[in-house]
Amino acid sequence: MNIKFYKYQGAGNDFILIDHRVSELKNIDNKLIAQLCDRRFGIGADGLMFLTNHENYDFEMVYYNSDGNIGSMCGNGGRCIVAFAKFLGIIENETNFLAVDGPHYAKITAEGNWVELQMIDVDTIKTDGSAFVLNTGSPHYIREVQNLAELDVFTEGKNIRNNDTYKLNGINVNFVEDKGNHLFVRTFERGVEDETYACGTGVTAVAMAMAQQKQPGHIETPIEVLGGKLQINFDYDGSKFTNVFLCGPAEQVFEGKLNF
Numbered sequence: 300m301n302i303k304f305y306k307y308q309g310a311g312n313d314f315i316l317i318d319h320r321v322s323e324l325k326n327i328d329n330k331l332i333a334q335l336c337d338r339r340f341g342i343g344a345d346g347l348m349f350l351t352n353h354e355n356y357d358f359e360m361v362y363y364n365s366d367g368n369i370g371s372m373c374g375n376g377g378r379c380i381v382a383f384a385k386f387l388g389i390i391e392n393e394t395n396f397l398a399v400d401g402p403h404y405a406k407i408t409a410e411g412n413w414v415e416l417q418m419i420d421v422d423t424i425k426t427d428g429s430a431f432v433l434n435t436g437s438p439h440y441i442r443e444v445q446n447l448a449e450l451d452v453f454t455e456g457k458n459i460r461n462n463d464t465y466k467l468n469g470i471n472v473n474f475v476e477d478k479g480n481h482l483f484v485r486t487f488e489r490g491v492e493d494e495t496y497a498c499g500t501g502v503t504a505v506a507m508a509m510a511q512q513k514q515p516g517h518i519e520t521p522i523e524v525l526g527g528k529l530q531i532n533f534d535y536d537g538s539k540f541t542n543v544f545l546c547g548p549a550e551q552v553f554e555g556k557l558n559f
């Protein structure tokens with residue numbers, strides 16, 4: 300089989316994309332996905348996505364984590380697949396597509412490399428000790444820290460993700476430092492089981508957890524991650540977050556063929 304793939308990255312969160320409308324890869328084998336995402340034995344990526352047809356939407360996004368298992372919502376993956384749909388000529392500068400957590404609206408700049416993706420509304424933030432826990436399409440744990448640049452995110456994140464509370468279903472673990480005019484965020488991702496350079500649903504959750512400690516209103520939060528800059532915009536009425544947008548770059552890096 301000769302299967303064409305494309306590699307995308309959004310703020311350093313990187314993905315393999317396959318146009319499933321034309322691909323011959325019909326039986327999705329989780330071990331093969333893990334191998335393709337492996338950085339030594341495969342292409343290397345934090346996740347793999349199939350773009351498929353859907354009768355009521357422009358397309359459907361099917362997302363797998365790099366361990367080969369189907370993932371929950373991936374925000375940066377969502378932004379990358381929107382850029383991919385534009386590249387394929389399926390959409391122009393706006394789209395409504397379906398993902399695992401429901402329909403998403405997105406808009407895209409003319410050049411196609413800046414994508415603003417609407418995320419699900421959120422009305423529940425729980426606490427776990429001094430940490431916050433919420434679901435933005437994927438489950439997230441958020442802890443505020445000092446000196447985040449020095450933190451051992453892998454060890455700390457892995458311990459939290461595997462503690463008795465979260466071991467069974469897993470959780471994505473985010474650490475945030477308030478830098479005054481922006482938030483600095485680092486994330487240990489479930490399904491990658493490592494720190495990634497950016498996590499879209501993660502920074503969305505972080506912006507909400509930090510905003511609930513402030514005045515309600517329209518809130519725009521600039522975020523710094525290891526792989527670049529993202530921005531989260533939403534309306535917060537004191538209990539609910541609506542009109543939530545994850546904004547940032549989404550770039551095609553290369554294309555290739557799987558030969559097997």
Ligand SMILES: N[C@H](CCC[C@H](N)C(=O)O)C(=O)O
Nearest residue numbers: 370371373374375498499500
């Ligand atoms: N990198 C992703 C999160 C992937 C979700 C995955 N780690 C899971 O919990 O299944 C993002 O940009 O939102």
